[in-house]
Amino acid sequence: MEIRSVKYRLGKSYGFQALVYILAFACVIPLLAILFYIIKAGVTKINWHFLVNVPKPVGETGGGIANALLGSILIIIVAAIIAIPIGIMAGIYLAENRKGRLAYWCRLSTDILQGVPSIVIGIVAYFWLVKPLGGFSGFSGSVALAIMMLPIVVRSTEETLKLLPDSLKEAALALGMPFHRVIFKVIVPVGFSGILSGVMLSIARITGETAPLLFTAFGNPYLSYKMTKPMQSLPLLIFNYATSPYNDWHDLAWGASLILLVWVLFLNIFTKIITRKWKVQL
Amino acid sequence: MDASVEKDMITRSEPLRVINSSPGAISKAKARTKRSWRQIRTESVFKRTLTIMGLVMIILVLGILLTLIVQSLPSIKSLGIKYLWSKVWDPVQDIYGAWPFLLGTLLSSFLALIISIPFSVSIAIFLGEYHPKGWLPNFLKNAVELIAAIPSVIFGFWGLAVLVPMVRILEIHLGVEPIGVGIFSSSLILSIMIIPYAASLGRSMITMVPSHLKEAAYGLGATRWEVIRSVVLPYTRSGLFAGILLSLGRALGETMAVTMVIGNTSLIPKNIFAPGNTMASVIANEFTEADKPVYVSALIELGLVLFLVTVVINIIGKKIIDRFTND
Numbered sequence: 245m246e247i248r249s250v251k252y253r254l255g256k257s258y259g260f261q262a263l264v265y266i267l268a269f270a271c272v273i274p275l276l277a278i279l280f281y282i283i284k285a286g287v288t289k290i291n292w293h294f295l296v297n298v299p300k301p302v303g304e305t306g307g308g309i310a311n312a313l314l315g316s317i318l319i320i321i322v323a324a325i326i327a328i329p330i331g332i333m334a335g336i337y338l339a340e341n342r343k344g345r346l347a348y349w350c351r352l353s354t355d356i357l358q359g360v361p362s363i364v365i366g367i368v369a370y371f372w373l374v375k376p377l378g379g380f381s382g383f384s385g386s387v388a389l390a391i392m393m394l395p396i397v398v399r400s401t402e403e404t405l406k407l408l409p410d411s412l413k414e415a416a417l418a419l420g421m422p423f424h425r426v427i428f429k430v431i432v433p434v435g436f437s438g439i440l441s442g443v444m445l446s447i448a449r450i451t452g453e454t455a456p457l458l459f460t461a462f463g464n465p466y467l468s469y470k471m472t473k474p475m476q477s478l479p480l481l482i483f484n485y486a487t488s489p490y491n492d493w494h495d496l497a498w499g500a501s502l503i504l505l506v507w508v509l510f511l512n513i514f515t516k517i518i519t520r521k522w523k524v525q526l
Numbered sequence: 527m528d529a530s531v532e533k534d535m536i537t538r539s540e541p542l543r544v545i546n547s548s549p550g551a552i553s554k555a556k557a558r559t560k561r562s563w564r565q566i567r568t569e570s571v572f573k574r575t576l577t578i579m580g581l582v583m584i585i586l587v588l589g590i591l592l593t594l595i596v597q598s599l600p601s602i603k604s605l606g607i608k609y610l611w612s613k614v615w616d617p618v619q620d621i622y623g624a625w626p627f628l629l630g631t632l633l634s635s636f637l638a639l640i641i642s643i644p645f646s647v648s649i650a651i652f653l654g655e656y657h658p659k660g661w662l663p664n665f666l667k668n669a670v671e672l673i674a675a676i677p678s679v680i681f682g683f684w685g686l687a688v689l690v691p692m693v694r695i696l697e698i699h700l701g702v703e704p705i706g707v708g709i710f711s712s713s714l715i716l717s718i719m720i721i722p723y724a725a726s727l728g729r730s731m732i733t734m735v736p737s738h739l740k741e742a743a744y745g746l747g748a749t750r751w752e753v754i755r756s757v758v759l760p761y762t763r764s765g766l767f768a769g770i771l772l773s774l775g776r777a778l779g780e781t782m783a784v785t786m787v788i789g790n791t792s793l794i795p796k797n798i799f800a801p802g803n804t805m806a807s808v809i810a811n812e813f814t815e816a817d818k819p820v821y822v823s824a825l826i827e828l829g830l831v832l833f834l835v836t837v838v839i840n841i842i843g844k845k846i847i848d849r850f851t852n853d
Contacts, residue, residue, distance in 0.1 A: 257751035264656065267648035271725075272669045274718045278676065278684045285687075333579035340576065350580040352841070353587040359772075359840035360590065361779025363806045364829045367813070368590045371597055391586065398583065422565045424572035452677020455781040455806070459813055479679045479782075486683040487786060501680050512675045516668075 279505075286502025289495050298467050299481075302490050309500050311467045312481040315382060316451065318469060319461060319477055322386035323450060327393035328443055334394075335401025335439075336427060342406075358395035365391050366456040374460055382468075382475030385461030392453060393446040400442020404435040441518045448511035452504060454479035478504045590833065598827035600819055609827065615792040615808075617816070622824040624831075626794045630802035634709050634784065635777040637798060638716035643770060645717075646724035650766070653725075654732025655758055667729075674722035682786030685715040690787060697799055707789040708801045715783045720776050724769035731765030731850065732758060768846035775839040779832060781806040805832050 293308055300307030334350065341347040369388035374380055412434065416426040432439065457463075462474040463484060478500050485497035601609065605622055612623025649670060657663040686707075693714070694706035735758050743753045759766075789801020790811055803811075805828045816822040 253749045253752065257749035260751040260754070261656065264648045264651050267645050268652040268666060271645050271649060271673070271718075271721055272666065275669055275673050275676075277688070278680070281684060281688055282680065330579055330582055333576055334583055337576040337580040341580075346577065346580060346584075350583050353583040355840060355844050356587050356837050357583065359775050359779075359836050361781065361806055361832055361836055363779070363781040363809050364590065364594070364833045367597075367809065367826060367829045368593050370813075371593050372589075394583070394586070422569045424569055427572075448675060452679065454677070454679045455810060458810055462814075479677060482679050482683060483782060483786070486679075486686060497683060501683055504677060505680060508675055508677060509672070512672070 282498070282501050282505055285498040286500075286505075289499030290502060294499055299465060299485075299496055300492075302492065305492055307492075307496065309478070309481060309496060309503070311464065312476045312478045312500060313503070314467065314469060315461065315464070315475040316477040316479075318471065319382050319385050319389065319457075319475060320447060320451060322383065322471060323389035323393060324443070324447060326386065327390035327397060327446070331394050331397025331443075331446075332401050332432075332439060335398045336405065336431070338398065338402040339405035354395045354398050357391070358399070362392060362453055362455040363458075366459045369456060370459040377472075380460060380462035380474040381472050382461050383471040385457045385475065385477070386471070388456035388460045389450040389453060392450050392456060396446035396449060397439075397442050400445065401435075401439050404438030404442070405431060407438075408435055437518050437521065441515045444511050444515040444518070448508050448515065451508055451511070452479055454483050458483075478507075594826060594830040594833055598823050598830050601823035601827045604820055605824065605827075609824070610831070613794060617812070617818070617821045620818070620820070622820070624805075624824075624828060626792055627803050627805045627808050627828060628831075630709060630788070630795060631778060631804040631806070633795065633798060633802070634713045634716060634788065634804055635774060637709070637713035638720060638777050639770065639774055641713060641717035642721050642724065642773065646721045646769070646773070647728060647766065649721070649725040650728025650732055650769075651754060651758075653729040654735075655754060658733060670722045670725055673718065678719065678780060678783040679786075681715055681719055682783035685711060685783060685787045689714055693799075700799075702797070702799045705789065705799070705801055707787050708799050709788060709795055710798045712784045712788040712804075713798070715787055716777050716780060719780065719783060720773035723773040723776055724766070727769035727772065727847070728762070728766050731762040731769070734765075734851075735761045764846050765850045768843045768850070771839055771843040771846075775836045775843070778839070779806060779836050781810050785810045805829075 293306065295308055295313065296310050297306070297308035298311045299309065334354075338347055338351060338354075365388050369384050369391070373384035373387055377384070408431065412430060413426055416430045417423070421429070457477055457480050461477055461480065463480045464474040464476045468475055482497045482500050482504065485493040485500075488494070601622070605612075609622060609624055610628065611625050612621075613625045614621050614623045615626055616622075649666065653663050653667060690706040690711055693708075693711045694704045697704040697706070739757050739761065740753055743757045748756070784804050785807035788803060788807055790803055790807065791801045792803055792808070793800075795802035809825050809829055813822070813825050816825055
């Protein structure tokens with residue numbers, strides 16, 4: 245190797261450091277641009293009227309996104325009811341059985357499920373629920389979102405419970421507690437904040453999911469609370485109205501985007517606070 | 527246990543039994559046995575439920591795979607394997623070829639990957655090597671996590687409103703047809719969206735480089751850049767590769783943002799500025815409109831290809847990470 249002067253090598257080192265700094269912080273620019281633009285475009289559209297009315301037909305100004313808000317909340321609640329028990333139980337199973345053939349395949353399946361494109365889950369939910377039941381429905385959207393939630397809940401439960409000391413469980417078992425009570429009265433309460441943060445994170449993730457809802461919840465311009473009928477949701481409304489040629493509808497979509505963004509960011513920050521608190525306790 | 531000891535225990539417990547043999551105590555003892563039986567049963571039921579929940583995950587994945595295969599059988603049968611590289615997609619004339627979408631997916635994903643790699647590796651080096659602690663790296667870390675948290679439909683809407691006009695201006699300067707929407711726009715949006723995946727994984731890999739290796743290099747008189755180039759990067763090469771692979775998996779399957787800015791034509795893109803379609807975006811656009819069985823199942827076959835590709839990518843990525851963290 246050719247021997248260079250120390251000055252040259254130091255200069256190269258500093259030059260590279262500067263390049264890394266610039267490139268690293270360049271990523272903040274699009275983020276700030278998106279946040280700033282959404283807030284600027286959305287904040288003037290949001291008022292009480294906007295939150296409690298359904299969208300008006302093309303040509304009439306005004307209207308709101310009440311149907312999408314209600315639909316989003318209902319779909320997410322049902323998805324959470326389906327996914328949380330299954331996810332936590334599967335997570336406990338994985339944490340209790342670190343080795344073993346079934347646990348290995350279960351872990352692999354969870355990893356695979358985490359990487360499956362959301363549109364594929366939409367297709368599958370269409371064939372599992374929409375076609376047999378004879379129509380688009382909010383419930384099928386919930387199932388599709390529940391499938392997306394599952395791997396996040398499973399992994400976070402497993403990771404949390406793995407970190408707990410074995411002595412805790414052993415002490416409870418030595419006192420003669422049956423296994424299921426050890427899990428529900430000792431293990432789950434101690435790891436509660438970790439599990440909760442995983443649940444919150446998964447809810448934040450599915451709140452913004454659009455692709456699985458395209459063929460399941462489908463969208464609905466009217467206020468509807470029936471889970472067996474097509475249902476509007478916030479991301480669907482944004483997608484449909486953003487790609488429409490009408491300015492009134494774009495305005496609605498900007499307002500809806502801001503609400504969705506605030507919702508998702510709130511959930512993320514909440515999760516972060518929980519995890520921070522939990523780490524301090526550990 | 528020794529036979530004599532056992533006998534001893536029995537005789538010792540005999541008086542106890544005699545004392546307890548009042549009628550009330552017998553029913554109490556019976557209740558206790560009953561309760562412990564019930565508890566044992568609950569326990570085994572509980573353990574079985576846990577196992578079933580674990581099985582549910584496996585069944586879900588197999589079910590997805592099976593559903594996709596069964597539903598795409600009509601198109602596999604009638605179109606054959608050459609479907610994947612037939613160049614014309616015209617459902618009205620019953621001509622189906624997936625090549626425009628395969629090409630669109632590969633072009634947009636790899637372009638996005640190439641754009642994002644310098645940024646994500648820089649973030650990983652900055653957070654892992656230069657400044658692991660402090661308020662500034664904390665800010666950067668949170669910002670990167672925020673990028674991952676923003677819903678893709680919002681990325682798409684912002685891209686449509688802000689990025690597409692900017693790309694149009696660029697296209698006018700370059701002298702290409704100024705359409706704005708197209709593969710290049712979707713690659714730009716995708717590259718922003720996939721930065722967090724490679725960056726966060728790369729960061730955790732770089733912090734795992736043993737400090738004695740770096741200290742040895744410093745001790746030999748290496749500059750910071752030389753340490754990064756000849757110690758940190760070679761050590762974390764496989765981990766960085768896994769991170770990039772996982773973000774490629776994300777880019778391939780990303781639907782909404784791409785659908786909104788790619789232009790949605792089923793023609794083969796002539797250059798990177800031309801509008802096109804990816805596998806995911808053509809499914810999103812045409813699935814509910816598909817009226818013929820072969821049309822539907824041709825779309826599902828695209829979904830099957832997408833599923834298999836992302837499964838392979840994810841398994842390889844996870845295997846590399848596992849090997850790296852276990853070493």
